[in-house]
Amino acid sequence: MSKLCVRAFSLSLDGYGAGPGQNLENPLGVGGKALHEWAFSTRTFQRMFGNDGGVAGIDDDFAVRSFDNVGAWIMGRNMFGPIRGAWLDDSWKGWWGDNPSYHAPVFILTNHARPSITMEGGTVFHFVTDGIHAALQRATEAAGGKDVRIGGGVATVRQYLQAGLVDELHLAVSPVLLGTGENLFAGIDMLKLGYRCAEHVPTAKATHVVLSKRS
Amino acid sequence: MSKLCVRAFSLSLDGYGAGPGQNLENPLGVGGKALHEWAFSTRTFQRMFGNDGGVAGIDDDFAVRSFDNVGAWIMGRNMFGPIRGAWLDDSWKGWWGDNPSYHAPVFILTNHARPSITMEGGTVFHFVTDGIHAALQRATEAAGGKDVRIGGGVATVRQYLQAGLVDELHLAVSPVLLGTGENLFAGIDMLKLGYRCAEHVPTAKATHVVLSKRS
Numbered sequence: 520m521s522k523l524c525v526r527a528f529s530l531s532l533d534g535y536g537a538g539p540g541q542n543l544e545n546p547l548g549v550g551g552k553a554l555h556e557w558a559f560s561t562r563t564f565q566r567m568f569g570n571d572g573g574v575a576g577i578d579d580d581f582a583v584r585s586f587d588n589v590g591a592w593i594m595g596r597n598m599f600g601p602i603r604g605a606w607l608d609d610s611w612k613g614w615w616g617d618n619p620s621y622h623a624p625v626f627i628l629t630n631h632a633r634p635s636i637t638m639e640g641g642t643v644f645h646f647v648t649d650g651i652h653a654a655l656q657r658a659t660e661a662a663g664g665k666d667v668r669i670g671g672g673v674a675t676v677r678q679y680l681q682a683g684l685v686d687e688l689h690l691a692v693s694p695v696l697l698g699t700g701e702n703l704f705a706g707i708d709m710l711k712l713g714y715r716c717a718e719h720v721p722t723a724k725a726t727h728v729v730l731s732k733r734s
Numbered sequence: 735m736s737k738l739c740v741r742a743f744s745l746s747l748d749g750y751g752a753g754p755g756q757n758l759e760n761p762l763g764v765g766g767k768a769l770h771e772w773a774f775s776t777r778t779f780q781r782m783f784g785n786d787g788g789v790a791g792i793d794d795d796f797a798v799r800s801f802d803n804v805g806a807w808i809m810g811r812n813m814f815g816p817i818r819g820a821w822l823d824d825s826w827k828g829w830w831g832d833n834p835s836y837h838a839p840v841f842i843l844t845n846h847a848r849p850s851i852t853m854e855g856g857t858v859f860h861f862v863t864d865g866i867h868a869a870l871q872r873a874t875e876a877a878g879g880k881d882v883r884i885g886g887g888v889a890t891v892r893q894y895l896q897a898g899l900v901d902e903l904h905l906a907v908s909p910v911l912l913g914t915g916e917n918l919f920a921g922i923d924m925l926k927l928g929y930r931c932a933e934h935v936p937t938a939k940a941t942h943v944v945l946s947k948r949s
Contacts, residue, residue, distance in 0.1 A: 695931055
């Protein structure tokens with residue numbers, strides 16, 4: 520059965536999933552890049568950037584798992600790009616070049632309709648204006664039995680958590696402080712929503728935890 | 735020079751330092767005990783409870799360090815006991831029996847004056863009604879050059895953090911969710927206050943981090 524998953528989602532020690540002030544120069548917000556050091560070090564991510572090298576091991580195992588059996592993606596429009604409000608034109612096609620690493624349909628939550636964009640390598644960006652449930656339904660259909668992965672950002676993950684729709688979250692808690700930004704859990708009672716910590720695998724670079732709904 | 739430290743302070747994955755609903759039966763709040771599993775497993779804590787056994791290793795090393803060079807303690811009155819408001823009588827002398835493991839002067843923040851209590855083994859409970867700065871001054875004098883450790887709870891640590899007075903925090907992030915309770919960092923910008931993550935030592939039971947002020 521298709522699951523709705525959050526994977527390889529980095530958090531700071533103080534609970535932030537992104538730094539403040541995202542813009543064209545700081546796609547992850549100010550200081551946000553440090554959150555992802557564990558991922559950048561892996562063989563999997565280095566290959567995504569077309570580089571040799573990168574390290575195998577536990578961090579890489581989680582990076583590999585994060586792409587496993589993913590049939591479709593959901594993301595917020597602030598993860599797709601730095602433009603806010605109405606689209607100025609159709610020139611922005613994401614941060615990731617002509618061949619993004621999604622290789623599957625990506626459903627982007629937005630209040631501003633826009634035609635779908637077919638990229639190289641199987642990635643198609645669809646823009647969904649009728650809410651998180653509609654996006655999940657379309658993504659689940661497109662995934663054809665595989666899982667749907669929420670790419671981010673924090674606000675999008677929070678909406679799906681609060682609606683009780685997320686089956687599993689893999690978080691990587693990085694040894695950094697962000698001080699401010701977007702807090703993942705603020706005001707969300709994960710215990711009441713039925714989650715428990717199902718896996719806990721620390722490494723020198725991050726503490727990996729998998730939170731699952733109690734069955 | 736005497737430092738003001740928080741040590742062996744357990745946090746949940748969602749940022750809580752204690753569960754909700756502390757009372758006589760749940761001194762750590764509901765679910766709060768799971769936060770401290772890493773500590774209960776150590777040789778140091780088992781000896782404190784008069785037991786043989788317990789495990790050596792990294793968790794125990796941090797437990798040992800937590801008591802190292804501590805000349806005085808500060809705690810909130812909700813850590814001292816479950817009574818709220820005025821003291822009914824002088825019968826409550828803490829959770830810890832006749833010989834508490836503090837073995838030093840302990841300064842308890844409260845709005846309700848009470849005579850000091852001399853326990854066995856060097857622990858003396860003093861009740862401070864004129865605020866966190868006065869408590870720190872008295873504790874620093876009593877420590878005689880050694881460090882002052884804030885025992886807790888969360889509200890007390892937060893007050894000293896917000897006042898910029900804490901030199902170092904050792905936190906142990908446990909692989910549990912509490913869902914609600916007292917959040918350590920909510921609304922506190924640790925980066926702006928000058929902290930960075932100086933140590934990061936994960937174990938199977940907890941991720942130990944030491945946050946220090948940049949010097």
